[in-house]
Amino acid sequence: MSTDVAFELVTLKGGGRSIRSKAHCETMHIGTDPRTEALELHVGQQRLAERVREWERPEPFVIWDIGLGPAGNAITAIEVISEVINSGTRENSTPVEIHSYEISTKVLEFALGHAGELEYLGGWETILRELLETGKASPAPLIDxxxxxxxxxxxPHDAPAPSVIFFDPYSPAQNSEMWNLETFRSMWGAVSAPGAPGCTMTNYTRSTSVRVTMLLAGWFVGTGVPTGEKEVTTIAANRLDLLKKPLDSSWLTRVRSSTNAEPMRGRNNERGPISPEDYARLIAHPQFLG
Ligand SMILES: C[S@@+](CC[C@H](N)C(=O)[O-])C[C@H]1O[C@@H](n2cnc3c(N)ncnc32)[C@H](O)[C@@H]1O
Structure with a gap:
């Protein structure tokens, strides 16, 4: 096992290598290896290749990659999009923009120091150094x-409104500011503005309290695909018709009896049952009407 002050390399159950943050006591990826998780949970579930291929609007196709970390999701997405662009099957030639958000690039710097051991990073070192040094890179034609x-x-979220969001911070217990009502509300503001494209957001959680928080912020919320040892995850969207399995009245029944259904506010990570006022707001969400 390779060690650093803040991070260490770990071997996942499927044999792939990942990175663990010692401060957060959390491993960056779950399941078999970083690329498989990115493909199953984010890129595949969001039909990224098809949506980039079928994009017809005049503005760029935009992805928000929230929690760049060691860049597993971003690199996997860029590889898949490059294949689409190189195949010549796209209906137009507008660029694809990936906006990665990160509070500390130390984990990416650590990953670059171990690129030989992290298989998915192979060949990406120059692009990643450019991204770190200049804040931008062009990993392939038509990809910014x-x-x-x-x-x-x-x-303030000043990047253009996204079609796809990879939402991948640490868990609510370690990273409460990323999961609260205020954060999901400000993201909802970006995707619900007039003229915004259809948007989907994928995440590894299945927590009732997180789903309640997303709904109260405005998002439509559904059950997401399994990945690794997780049988269920979460997908949110700015339109109900973008969800294959929206949460329904049977889920609402479970919310009422759950001891972990209180929406997350501020940095308070104490969980409890939902209050009558919040439950009334929840059932008034358009997802549950009619
Ligand atoms: C689980 S890791 C991301 C893994 C990465 N998406 C990948 O595919 O390799 C979570 C990342 O979120 C970042 N993060 C946590 N809180 C943040 C915040 N408030 N703003 C921006 N990034 C944050 C962490 O620094 C960490 O790099």
Whole structure:
């Protein structure tokens, strides 16, 4: 096992290598290896290749990669999009923009120091160094990659409205500011503005309290695909018709009896049952009407 002050390399159950943050006591990826998780949970579930291929609007196709970390999701997405672009099967030639958000690039610097052991990083070292040094990179023709440094939960979201969001911070217990009502509300503001494209957001959680928080912030929320040892994850969207399995009235029944259904506010990570006022707001969400 390779060690550093803040991070260490670990071997996942499937044999792939990942990185563990010692401060957060959390490993960056779950399941078999970083690329498989990115493909299953984010890129595949969001039909990224098809949506880039079928994109017809005049503006760039935009992805928000929230929690760049060691760049597993971003690199996997860029590889898949490059294949689409190189195949010549796209209906137009508007660029694809990836906006990665990260509070500390130390983990990416650590990953670069261990690129030989982290298989998915092979061949990406020069592009990643350029991204770190200049805040932008062009990993392939028609793909622009930008790095937004700082605390995402406290920033105005000035990147263009996304079609796809990879939401991948640490867990709510370790990273409460990223999961609260205020953060999901400010993201909802970006994706619900007039003229914004259809948007989906994928995440590894299945927590009732996180789903309640997303709904109260405005998002439509559904059950996401399994990945690694997780049988269920979460996908949110700015339109109900973008969800294959929206949460329904049987889920609402479980919310009422759950001891972990209180929405997350501020940095308070204490969980409890939902209050009558919040439950009334929840059932008034358009997802549950009619
Ligand atoms: C689980 S890791 C991300 C793994 C990465 N997406 C990948 O595919 O390799 C979580 C990342 O979120 C970042 N993060 C946590 N809080 C943040 C915040 N408030 N603003 C921006 N980034 C944050 C962490 O620094 C960490 O790099």
């Amino acid at each position: 990659w930008r790095l937004h440094r700082g605390d995402f939960s406290r920033q």
